[in-house]
Amino acid sequence: MEAKYKKIKQSIKSKILEGLIIPHEKISSETVLMEKFKVSRHTVRLALGELVNEGWLYREQGAGTFCADRSSIQKRSTYELPAKNIAIITTYISEYIFPSIIRGAESFLSEKGYHVSIFNTNNKHDQEQRVLEKIINGNYDGVILEPTNSASANPNLRYYLMMEKELIPYVMINADYDELEPVSFMLDDVRGGYLQTKHLLELGHSDIACMYKTDDAQGRKRLKGYIRAHRELQVAINPKNIISYHTENMNSKPFDALKMIMDAKNNAPTAIVCYNDQLVLRLMDMLREDNIAIPEHMSFVGYDDSMLAEISEVKLTSIVHPKSQMGIDAAKAMISMIEKKSQYHNQDLSILYEPALKVRQSTVSVKKGADIS
């Protein structure tokens, strides 16, 4: 029963947060809610009672239960968070490059007296929704976020508009939800994919596979750069070389694809450009087990110029990501938006970083490469 009344509470809270129930709007009657959730009157009363106590609803004798006007509530007094708070939302809190970005933002914000809370969405829109509800309902002065599943239409745009209404500024890093035209801090990923590919083409490779994660906008842009480089240098693309994967199959598809590539022996590509350094390392590991020499038999270009690029056995040629600088820049803009309440969409605050290629050992001229078989 406890689970049931919580479900009713959450459902009503979500509707209020989404703006589907507005202040002073009458809530459905107990009888309607009993029917809708298939529960007893007692359970409905328990849920409504708590929502009234928590300030989400109010009762009017003889008239019914109504949605409270939360904008008039003194939020700060009802929460235990300190006074100045920034939320950072990422897709994954991995040990990859996010710690650097977050460190950059955190160092700047804490100097300015802000407390930073970290959330993650696992790149799923429903998890993003729950995080956004927490933030709107909480006591945050601003949000720095990495968009979730940014290559598809976002079903949570309402929450961002709700933040604007509640005067909670937000900035986006790595990608953006284009419809909102937010202040953003992004690497020029079309250019990044272009530089990855052009480097290999100039080394004489003409059969280059790419493996990009295309449920994120970054991956689609890098693929565009890969195609553009081929066209500019007038090298025909072998259609089988386009390998795109999603969050759901990120742990299987690239590796199945590598297996197929290696089975092709003499018809295998001589180089692979990858979505990030992490992927390169895992692919190189697979080849090492088969005693395939890198870069002699396969060149790799990574992305992000992460710590992995430096510590792997074969040091990676990779695209430089601004990492902690991106975090610092996003935090600076955030503070400026909080202080001058009018700049929420001031595109002068946005930065598009120019990527650079860092050449190390994982790429080699195709002439120096030996036949695989």
Place this chain on the structure above:
Amino acid sequence: MEAKYKKIKQSIKSKILEGLIIPHEKISSETVLMEKFKVSRHTVRLALGELVNEGWLYREQGAGTFCADRSSIQKRSTYELPAKNIAIITTYISEYIFPSIIRGAESFLSEKGYHVSIFNTNNKHDQEQRVLEKIINGNYDGVILEPTNSASANPNLRYYLMMEKELIPYVMINADYDELEPVSFMLDDVRGGYLQTKHLLELGHSDIACMYKTDDAQGRKRLKGYIRAHRELQVAINPKNIISYHTENMNSKPFDALKMIMDAKNNAPTAIVCYNDQLVLRLMDMLREDNIAIPEHMSFVGYDDSMLAEISEVKLTSIVHPKSQMGIDAAKAMISMIEKKSQYHNQDLSILYEPALKVRQSTVSVKKGADIS
């Protein structure tokens, strides 16, 4: 059994068309195929036999079965299609604006001696794949297509690259697959959504709902325009007013949303901007049943300025779409690309049409509107 051998045939053909099996590559042995498809040797032989007869595979005594080099086949002689063929791929062959676009293209192409074939994908990527296989396998000189599900990453990009390899030029209408940077003919949809919304804001509406189909790039762009207009005219957006739907729920979500809107009575928006005229007509019909006067109680702005805008009881304010002119322009570019084989990605051929607003009877100043209740 017939179904099974056809399945094997189709699977091998797909792999060849996708470039996963390349000319002169050895096909898996009969035993491997028997195991993979869980069929008898007889069934495998039937499938391979037909593929050999149809020129997809060839046998070499004692060595096995190999993928044929289809580029050397004289295609024209093996098909019964006339010599000059253009394929037009649309998402829906509805009675909506597509017939005008197609008529425009068809009239121009037939004058030039081309035969036009029409395909549709129902806005599904797997259906698009089957159509593309047919086209690559067929005898087409060029393809005019409307992208399928264009707001998401397209899993069929390989087929477009395959077309480039086979020197089949393509142009895109209404939207594009950005990664390919194709020659395209599109309406400026951000501007279109902006004009729809600005018109209502200037009429004094401040509570405007939008209903856009966001699995197509057009819908996402129009939504961007809707948001931009609000910001530019400094009117706060009510988050609940953002209603986005997909192909899957296009026949339910907008209508459920209208029901909720009308239940809100005094809190209901005073105007709705719609993805297209077709949607406006269906929504107006729902309101008419409830005896709600249009435009006095609800203003509507359509999109496409279709025949429907003129023939409905209340004539629609709508955004003008170039329709048959778009078809003619796309056909002209197509012919130019066929004649000068080098211009496949010449962006000078692309056209971004400037939308215009056609004001009729479905919108009215909010001051003239009466209270709904």
